[in-house]
Amino acid sequence: MTDPRPEPHHVVDKRALEMLVCPLTKTRLTLSADRSELISVAARLAFPIVKGVPLLSLEEARNVDPDEIRKHSGGAP
Template sequence: MESRLLDILVCPLCKGRLQFDRAQAELICQADRLAFPVRDGIPVMLEPEARDLDATAVPTCAA
């Protein structure tokens, strides 16, 4: 994912900053505990498509 795109994308719910998890191909919102998938290089920023993050598991994010 391009760093320019990551700089302008925000969480659709809280408008907070997102972190890119390369290993899982997801954009992570720590505030809402959601992971939005990135499919074929395209972020899917829809709440129904987001995965809930476990409260105990903290993903390793590489920005």
């Protein structure tokens, strides 16, 4: 039987996430529902989390469409 929990070194510490900001706008980041990305609502960018490490490089970021941004910003346009 396989253990469904992620390996401890692949889990991002929530306290550390609270200290991280978007490298472009310096605004707070939101953890995606599947915990695989940090979303910058202000910049409309998603930064991947790889093996528990957030990659906060603009080269690694992907653009986020407006509908997805609304989900992360509580419905605000």
